[in-house]
Amino acid sequence: xxxxxxxxxxxxxxxxxxxxxxxxxxxxxxxxxxxxxxxxxxxxxxxxxxxxxxxxxxxxxxxxxxxxxxxxxxxxxxxxxxxxxxxxxxxxxxxxxxxxxxxxxxxxxxxxxxxxxxxxxxxxxxxxxxxxxxxxxxxxxxxxxxxxxxxxxxxxxxxxxxxxxxxxxxxxxxxxxxxxxxxxxx
Amino acid sequence: xxxxxxxxxxxxxxxxxxxxxxxxxxxxxxxxxxxxxxxxxxxxxxxxxxxxxxxxxxxxxxxxxxxxxxxxxxxxxxxxxxxxxxxxxxxxxxxxxxxxxxxxxxxxxxxxxxxxxxxxxxxxxxxxxxxxxxxxxxxxxxxxxxxxxxxxxxxxxxxxxxxxxxxxxxxxxxxxxxxxxxxxxxxxxxxxxxxxxxxxxxxxxxxxxxxxxxxxxxxxxxxxxxxxxxxxxxxxxxxxxxxxxxxxxxxxxxxxxxxxxxxxxxxxxxxxxxxxxxxxxxxxxxxxxxxxxxxxxxxxxxxxxxxxxxxxxxxxxxxxxxxxxxxxxxxxxxxxxxxxxxxxxxxxxxxxxxxxxxxxxxxxxxxxxxxxxxxxxxxxxxxxxxxxxxxxxxxxxxxxxxxxxxxxxxxxxxxxxxxxxxxxxxxxxxxxxxxxxxxxxxxxxxxxxxxx
Numbered sequence: 311x312x313x314x315x316x317x318x319x320x321x322x323x324x325x326x327x328x329x330x331x332x333x334x335x336x337x338x339x340x341x342x343x344x345x346x347x348x349x350x351x352x353x354x355x356x357x358x359x360x361x362x363x364x365x366x367x368x369x370x371x372x373x374x375x376x377x378x379x380x381x382x383x384x385x386x387x388x389x390x391x392x393x394x395x396x397x398x399x400x401x402x403x404x405x406x407x408x409x410x411x412x413x414x415x416x417x418x419x420x421x422x423x424x425x426x427x428x429x430x431x432x433x434x435x436x437x438x439x440x441x442x443x444x445x446x447x448x449x450x451x452x453x454x455x456x457x458x459x460x461x462x463x464x465x466x467x468x469x470x471x472x473x474x475x476x477x478x479x480x481x482x483x484x485x486x487x488x489x490x491x492x493x494x495x496x
Numbered sequence: 497x498x499x500x501x502x503x504x505x506x507x508x509x510x511x512x513x514x515x516x517x518x519x520x521x522x523x524x525x526x527x528x529x530x531x532x533x534x535x536x537x538x539x540x541x542x543x544x545x546x547x548x549x550x551x552x553x554x555x556x557x558x559x560x561x562x563x564x565x566x567x568x569x570x571x572x573x574x575x576x577x578x579x580x581x582x583x584x585x586x587x588x589x590x591x592x593x594x595x596x597x598x599x600x601x602x603x604x605x606x607x608x609x610x611x612x613x614x615x616x617x618x619x620x621x622x623x624x625x626x627x628x629x630x631x632x633x634x635x636x637x638x639x640x641x642x643x644x645x646x647x648x649x650x651x652x653x654x655x656x657x658x659x660x661x662x663x664x665x666x667x668x669x670x671x672x673x674x675x676x677x678x679x680x681x682x683x684x685x686x687x688x689x690x691x692x693x694x695x696x697x698x699x700x701x702x703x704x705x706x707x708x709x710x711x712x713x714x715x716x717x718x719x720x721x722x723x724x725x726x727x728x729x730x731x732x733x734x735x736x737x738x739x740x741x742x743x744x745x746x747x748x749x750x751x752x753x754x755x756x757x758x759x760x761x762x763x764x765x766x767x768x769x770x771x772x773x774x775x776x777x778x779x780x781x782x783x784x785x786x787x788x789x790x791x792x793x794x795x796x797x798x799x800x801x802x803x804x805x806x807x808x809x810x811x812x813x814x815x816x817x818x819x820x821x822x823x824x825x826x827x828x829x830x831x832x833x834x835x836x837x838x839x840x841x842x843x844x845x846x847x848x849x850x851x852x853x854x855x856x857x858x859x860x861x862x863x864x865x866x867x868x869x870x871x872x873x874x875x876x877x878x879x880x881x882x883x884x885x886x887x888x889x890x891x892x893x894x895x896x897x898x899x900x901x902x903x904x905x906x907x908x909x910x911x912x913x914x915x916x917x918x919x920x921x922x923x924x925x926x927x928x929x930x931x932x933x934x935x936x937x938x939x940x941x942x943x944x945x946x947x948x
Contacts, residue, residue, distance in 0.1 A: 312575070313575040313576060313577040313581060313779075314575035316577055317559075317575055317577060317731065317777075317779045317783060318556050318559065318560070320779070320783040320787075321555050321556040321559075321783055321786065322556050324783070324786055324787045326552070326553045327553065328550075328553045328554060329546070329549040329550045329552075329553040330546065330550060331546075331547065331550040331736055332543055332546045332547065332550075334543055334739065334740075334742060334743055335536075335539070337536050337539075337540075340535075350756060353756070354755070354756075354759065395720065395721060396687055396721060399683075399687060412757075414746075414756065415756035415757040416756070416757075417757050417761065422768075427720070428716070428720040428768060429716070429717070429720035429721055431716075432713045432716040432717045432720060432760075433717065433720075433721070449742070449746065450741070450742040450743075450745050450746050450757075451739070451742040451743075453742065454738055454739040454741060454742045455739070457738070459703075459738075461765065462763075462765065463569075463764075463765050463766040463767070463768065464762070464763065464764060464765065464766075464768070465762075465763040465765070466716070466760060466761060466762045466763065467745075467757065467760075467761040468759065468760060469756070469757050469758070469759045469760075469761075470759040471759070472711070472712055472713040472759065472760075473711050473712065473759060474627045474628075474675060474711060474712050475644075475711075475753075476626070476627040476628035476631065476644065476645070476646050476675075477627070477631075477646070477651050477654055477671040477674055477675065478519070478649075478650060478651045478671060479519055479522065479523070479644075479647075480651075480671040480672075482671050482672045482675040484675070484676070484679065485627055485675060485678075485679060485711070485712035485713065485714070486625065486679060486682060486683070486686070486712050486713050486714045486717045487712065487713025487714075487716065487717060487760065488713070
């Protein structure tokens with residue numbers, strides 16, 4: 311018998327009464343979504359800005375290797391998308407678009423269609439996610455309603471810059487992934 | 497080594513033991529504060545528990561559904577009945593790819609299967625990429641905590657280690673400096689690995705996708721740069737529907753570290769063009785635990801570590817004192833199922849205070865199962881060290897006269913007994929305990945005088 315069969319057989323041979331599968335109520339968060347979302351992101355050590363603030367920041371920013379996949383900010387793109395993501399090793403800044411944000415925890419959803427290479431938000435030194443102000447939901451429950459049954463090979467909730475606290479519980483930003491996250495609300 | 501012996505070793509360094517206790521209490525406190533900000537917290541725990549109950553009652557059909565949908569999405573599914581078969585499957589995929597170096601993100605399952613030493617024996621370089629795991633890997637140690645693998649080490653020790661392994665400045669103990677050195681070191685490994693291994697937090701039957709949660713982004717750095725992604729998943733990690741993730745992702749990070757969500761929550765449904773995803777479904781004792789009705793609930797565990805952070809014994813004895821891959825309260829109900837003899841002292845490493853059950857996000861009745869295991873173990877392995885005194889006590893409590901006499905005898909005896917008798921090596925009860933001051937009169941005498 312294959313291991314598959316023997317595992318399934320073993321489970322089937324255990325007498326168990328079927329238990330009900332509960333449905334989750336539509337829990338909402340309390341407060342104004344934009345305020346909650348910004349507060350959550352800031353607590354996660356991300357920075358929230360509007361278009362003007364972002365443009366001012368870009369002017370001061372010394373990054374020369376920038377890849378933008380956001381239509382609004384194409385003008386900043388200086389790196390041509392390589393075929394092999396390994397060549398993005400020295401990417402300084404990636405500008406991507408997020409689909410929607412979750413007010414309760416600051417998480418932003420991106421899928422394959424927002425990610426020309428899945429590695430981009432992780433390999434880049436700094437990350438900017440552009441998000442439409444109106445695309446906010448309350449909690450993770452509404453988030454999964456929003457995602458629905460759509461098929462995407464890869465999807466990710468990003469809620470802040472890469473971080474660790476593995477050395478004596480001291481928070482350090484910038485472990486392996488992006489060392490900063492800026493969210494531009496337009 | 498038994499838990500009390502190993503805990504004794506840990507407690508030799510009293511200052512460090514105190515620091516360990518306080519550090520974990522700090523995490524427990526963060527968990528308390530953030531869980532109080534969610535008005536429906538208790539409802540979420542109840543829902544999570546019921547969803548897991550439901551899954552365990554139909555695990556066979558959910559596994560088949562998961563397999564079917566994952567295969568439809570182009571994920572290659574393997575089944576492993578035990579650790580050995582799991583390790584062989586991993587090795588065969590690596591050999592097929594002519595791969596001799598891999599990067600791995602945190603996975604308690606691969607620890608449980610002892611994958612690293614197996615691969616190393618077969619000539620494969622394994623690099624753990626979670627910072628805490630890389631630190632303990634450099635020391636040839638397993639993780640001492642499932643979420644905070646290097647929680648037992650002080651930054652001075654890590655500084656010395658990195659000076660030796662990564663040529664960092666001697667004496668520089670700045671966590672940011674040390675983390676940055678690890679970042680540079682691990683980037684090279686990420687960029688050169690052809691195969692990346694990850695664990696799995698949740699497998700979704702409805703879609704055949706699986707979810708991996710990290711704060712560092714190390715799982716993603718590995719898999720998106722590698723040609724092949726191998727995901728190792730215990731069969732109990734299945735949940736029915738995508739929307740059920742909403743319940744579990746709200747509970748997981750809040751319970752684990754007191755943050756609202758992990759920074760990266762990646763959903764893998766199909767490989768990128770030209771790449772491969774292999775997923776290994778592992779039993780390794782899980783079906784046996786499913787068959788033990790009293791202990792079935794332990795399979796609901798989502799590995800958040802909250803029970804460790806709150807446990808007065810874990811905090812004061814350290815993860816290694818348990819001698820098992822999953823330490824602490826949850827480990828003490830999982831491990832005896834794997835080897836009752838080897839882990840016979842673990843269910844006794846508890847005050848049965850119930851704090852573990854109170855913080856568990858999926859409402860596992862941990863302390864009740866600890867008590868159940870004690871009974872099973874006592875039945876199987878007979879009397880333990882404390883039994884003689886317990887029998888004596890039982891005799892005394894059964895007879896009112898014996899109780900009365902022993903009371904007055906003890907009140908005078910305890911004052912005059914030499915300390916060497918109480919803190920004698922044979923009396924394991926006296927170890928680490930002090931006797932209370934004895935009152936002048938018994939409660940019974942006091943009551944007679946004052947309440948008549």
